[in-house]
Structures are given as structure tokens and as C-alpha cells.
Amino acid sequence: MSVVEAVQKDGRQTGMQVASKIRRGWPIFVVATLVAIIAWLLHIDILMVAAGWVLIALSVFAIRLGSAAVTNTPEEEGIEDDADDQPLAEVVSAYRALDIPILILSSDATVLFHNPAAERALGEFPQGAHLSARLRSPGILDMVRETVATGEPNQMEHSERLPSERVYILRIAPILAEGAPVGSARFYVLSFRDVSELRRLDRMRSDFVANASHELRTPLASLRGFIETIQGPAKADARAQEKFLGIMHDQATRMSRLVDDLLSLSRLELKSHIAPDQRVDLLPLVCHVRDALLPLASDLGVDIRMHMPEGKVEVTGDRDELVQVVENLIENACKYGQEGEVVDVYLTREEGQPVEFSVVDRGPGIPAEHVPRLTERFYRVSVADSRSKKGTGLGLAIVKHILTRHRARLIVKSEIGRGTTFTVRF
Known part of the structure; x- marks a missing residue:
């Protein structure tokens, strides 16, 4: 109705x-x-x-x-006539044009109207159904009951976790004509203001400051120490200066990689709720990444073996981001599984089954207690090993965020002494 x-x-x-x-x-x-x-x-x-x-x-x-x-x-x-029969047809027409979700409720919390923005954001509301048929949050229902009982506007913050995290400021107010007594309304407007981007930006800023300050402290301390050494005891020692300048260059390069990865992660988080809509053929993409990584694999003594199907293997995604995923997984396999000397890359496409991309190394493997935390920011199984291989600790976190946006899964299987398998299931 x-x-x-x-x-x-x-x-x-x-x-x-x-x-x-x-x-x-x-x-x-x-x-x-x-x-x-x-x-x-x-x-x-x-x-x-x-x-x-x-x-x-x-x-x-x-x-x-x-x-x-x-x-x-x-x-x-x-009850004043204006309070009940306020030209609601005009009000409803105006609400239809708004780009924020709007619901109009009766005094028993029945949904009498919802605009197109509400249907896009929250799903379809059954006509004439109770508000709880679509929104089951006790906080929202309590807020509506309180406003109906007191006639006073209310607002609260509400979060939706699926399909991606969204944060709304909900406000409910009675529809009253000017001068109408409080408590005389029979209709109420419930609005949803999306503040997800603001909350995400606030969290990103705080995370960036905390993570960057923690990770940049060591290379900055090294740079400062070497500069003081060159200015002091090694002022006239050309050989020592050359050695220290090489280390300083490595530390500055590490900081640059760290900042680049943090910025990349921040950009991914900004658009994590927007699913890509392009069609990407994974076969030439994976082959291109393999060709780009051949010099690194040769330096590490690793042979990259390809196991590709015939024809196209298309998925819905963002090509540049999928390149990041493939490059990161193959590069990690070469660096951390170089003891096995072989990295196998599989791309499978079977009728009625999801497309899968897998990277298998024959390295030392990862202890089971570390596997669930591999995609956390700056989490390292071995800090010394990661830094010696010029890792930032952000690669798999970036992979996770890209795959979340693509509605894909990362599956990790590892066995000590027999290697690790990273599988992306689209």
C-alpha cells in the first residue's frame, strides 16, 4: 500500500x-x-x-x-488535517528523485513507500510488509519504536557487512505540518546516509600512519646512522663511504617500495565495494607476467613451468589488478621456494566449474599456524628472510584486497618440506 x-x-x-x-x-x-x-x-x-x-x-x-x-x-x-493529509503525493514524488535511501513508515513500522535508491542499496521491500522483514537490526527497530512513542526524531549509525562493508547514518522523523502538535503524526520518514567512504578514509589514515611509522623506523634509523658515520669517522675513508652509500641506497629503495605498496593498498580499499565489469582473458595475461619475471627467475635459479589450457580463459575483472595478483604470487614462489628450483603455474577451466589459477613451489613450506595470517599487513613468517629478499610484508595483503573486489577466493595449502600451493578461485 x-x-x-x-x-x-x-x-x-x-x-x-x-x-x-x-x-x-x-x-x-x-x-x-x-x-x-x-x-x-x-x-x-x-x-x-x-x-x-x-x-x-x-x-x-x-x-x-x-x-x-x-x-x-x-x-x-x-489531530490536525495538515498533519495527516499533508500533500503526501508531492512528498513521495520528491523522495523518488533523491539518491539516498528513503522509507516512509506507518506508526506500526509498516513500510508504505521506498524510493529506488533504497531498493538499490537495501534490496526490495515487500509491499506493505513490516520494517523487520528487511532490516532485522534490534537497534533500528528500537529507534523506530522510540520515535513513534515520543514523536521526537532519532538517529543512529548502522553497519552492513555483506556483500561488502557499508556504514549508514539512519535518521527517523515524523511527518508533521507546521504548528502540528508533537505526537500527532501517523507517518514517519526513515533516511539512510552512506558514510562508508568517510569511515574507510579515517581508518586508512590511521592505519597508514601506524604501519608506515612502524615499518619506516628501521630504514630511517639506518640511513641516519650511516650519514653520521660518513660525516664523522669515515669522512676520509673512500672505501667505507662507497660501502655505506650502497647500503643507504638499498634502504631508500626499500622505503620507496613500502610507500608504493601502502598507497596501492589504500587505493584498493577505496574501491573494494565496486565489483569490476570487464572481461579479461587470463591466458595471455599469465604468459605475459611469466615472460616479465624470467630474468628474476634466472637469477634465482628457478625454472617457471607453465600448464595452460587451449583457447580463452575469460573472467570478469580488472586487467591491471589481476596482473598484480599473478605477478605477486609467481614472484613470491620464485623467491621463497627457490630451494625447489621449479615453480609450476596452472590455469584450469572445466565445464561447470570455476576458473582456477594456481602457483606451486617446492620450497620449505609454511607452518600451519602461519597460514591463516599470511594476508595480514606486514605479517611475515620470517622477518629476516623477508627483508633479505626485499619484501615489504604487503604483497599478499594487496592480493587479498584485489580478490575481495573480484569476489574471488585465495586458497593456501602448504606442507613442511614439500612446498606451498596458492590457488585463486574465481
């Missing part, structure tokens, strides 16, 4: 109540008229006067009752 239909229904119910009252007064009117006629025929003045007063009273009552049905004055009904 729409809002306008609800108001029309209220009007019909009021008319039926008025008609019922008039029907109940009709026998009194007939009796009074008969008494007046008999008194006139018998010349009984007292009865004529009494019957006349009764007829006058009934006439005044009928006039006032009809006026109440038309004007619905606060003295007769306790």
Missing part, C-alpha cells in the same frame, strides 16, 4: 464512522418529529417546545459532525 493510498483509506474509514454516527441518531430524529406532530395536533405547547429543541440539537450535531469529517479540527478529533 502506498502512502497516498493509506491516506485515502484513512479518509474512507473516517467517512464510514461519520455515517455510522448519523445512522445511530436517525431514530431519535424520527421520534422527536412524531412527538412534535402529535403535540401540534393536540395543542400541547410543552411537548412542541421540547421536540423542537431536540430537532435543533440534532441538526447542530449533524452540522458539526459533517464539518469534523471535512476539516478534521483538533478540537473534534485531536
Whole structure:
């Protein structure tokens, strides 16, 4: 039932109540008229006067009752007409054009109207259903009940976790005409203001400061120490200066990689809730990444073996981001699994099954207790090993965020002494 239909229904119910009252007064009117006629025929003045007063009273009552049905004055009904029959058709039309989710509720929390933005953000609302049929948060339902009971506006913050995290500021307020008494409304507007980006930016800023300060402290301390050494004890030692400058260059390069990865992670988090809509052929993409990593693999003594199907292997995604995923997984396998000297890359496509991309190394493997935390920022199985291989600790965190945006899964299987398998399931 729409809002306008609800108001029309209220009007019909009021008319039926008025008609019922008039029907109940009709026998009194007939009796009074008969008494007046008999008194006139018998010349009984007292009865004529009494019957006349009764007829006058009934006439005044009928006039006032009809006026109440038309004007619905606060003295007769306790609710102003403007409070209930505020031109809701115009209000509904305006709400349809807004780009924020809007619901109009009755006093029993029935959803009378929802605009297109609400349907896009929250899903379809069953027509005339209770608010709890779609929003089951006890906090929201309590807020609505409190506003209906007190007539005062309320607001709260609400989070949705699926399909991606969204944060809304919910506000409910009664629909009242100017000057209408508090508590006289029968309709309420519930709005949703999306503040997800603001919350995400705040969290990103705090995370960036905390992570960057922690990770940059060591290379900055090294740079400062080497600079002081070159300016002091090694001021005239050309060989020592050359050695220290090489280490300083490595530390500065590490800081540069760290900042680049942090910025990349921040950009990914900004658009994690927006699924990509391009079609990408993974076969040439994986081959291109393998070719780019051949010099690194050759330096590490690793042979990259490809196991590719025939024809196209298409998925929905962002090509540049998928390049990051493939490059990161193959590069990690070469660096941390170089003891096995072989890295196998698989791309599988079977009828009725999801597309899978797998990278298998034959290195030392990862202890089981570390596997669940591999995609955390700056988490390292071995800090010394990671830094010696020029890792930032952010690679798998970036992979996780990209795959979350692509609605894909990262599956890690490892066995000590036998290697590790990273599988992306689209």
C-alpha cells in the first residue's frame, strides 16, 4: 500500500464512522418529529417546545459532525488535517528523485513507500510488509519504536557487512505540518546516509600512519646512522663511504617500495565495494607476467613451468589488478621456494566449474599456524628472510584486497618440506 493510498483509506474509514454516527441518531430524529406532530395536533405547547429543541440539537450535531469529517479540527478529533493529509503525493514524488535511501513508515513500522535508491542499496521491500522483514537490526527497530512513542526524531549509525562493508547514518522523523502538535503524526520518514567512504578514509589514515611509522623506523634509523658515520669517522675513508652509500641506497629503495605498496593498498580499499565489469582473458595475461619475471627467475635459479589450457580463459575483472595478483604470487614462489628450483603455474577451466589459477613451489613450506595470517599487513613468517629478499610484508595483503573486489577466493595449502600451493578461485 502506498502512502497516498493509506491516506485515502484513512479518509474512507473516517467517512464510514461519520455515517455510522448519523445512522445511530436517525431514530431519535424520527421520534422527536412524531412527538412534535402529535403535540401540534393536540395543542400541547410543552411537548412542541421540547421536540423542537431536540430537532435543533440534532441538526447542530449533524452540522458539526459533517464539518469534523471535512476539516478534521483538533478540537473534534485531536489531530490536525495538515498533519495527516499533508500533500503526501508531492512528498513521495520528491523522495523518488533523491539518491539516498528513503522509507516512509506507518506508526506500526509498516513500510508504505521506498524510493529506488533504497531498493538499490537495501534490496526490495515487500509491499506493505513490516520494517523487520528487511532490516532485522534490534537497534533500528528500537529507534523506530522510540520515535513513534515520543514523536521526537532519532538517529543512529548502522553497519552492513555483506556483500561488502557499508556504514549508514539512519535518521527517523515524523511527518508533521507546521504548528502540528508533537505526537500527532501517523507517518514517519526513515533516511539512510552512506558514510562508508568517510569511515574507510579515517581508518586508512590511521592505519597508514601506524604501519608506515612502524615499518619506516628501521630504514630511517639506518640511513641516519650511516650519514653520521660518513660525516664523522669515515669522512676520509673512500672505501667505507662507497660501502655505506650502497647500503643507504638499498634502504631508500626499500622505503620507496613500502610507500608504493601502502598507497596501492589504500587505493584498493577505496574501491573494494565496486565489483569490476570487464572481461579479461587470463591466458595471455599469465604468459605475459611469466615472460616479465624470467630474468628474476634466472637469477634465482628457478625454472617457471607453465600448464595452460587451449583457447580463452575469460573472467570478469580488472586487467591491471589481476596482473598484480599473478605477478605477486609467481614472484613470491620464485623467491621463497627457490630451494625447489621449479615453480609450476596452472590455469584450469572445466565445464561447470570455476576458473582456477594456481602457483606451486617446492620450497620449505609454511607452518600451519602461519597460514591463516599470511594476508595480514606486514605479517611475515620470517622477518629476516623477508627483508633479505626485499619484501615489504604487503604483497599478499594487496592480493587479498584485489580478490575481495573480484569476489574471488585465495586458497593456501602448504606442507613442511614439500612446498606451498596458492590457488585463486574465481
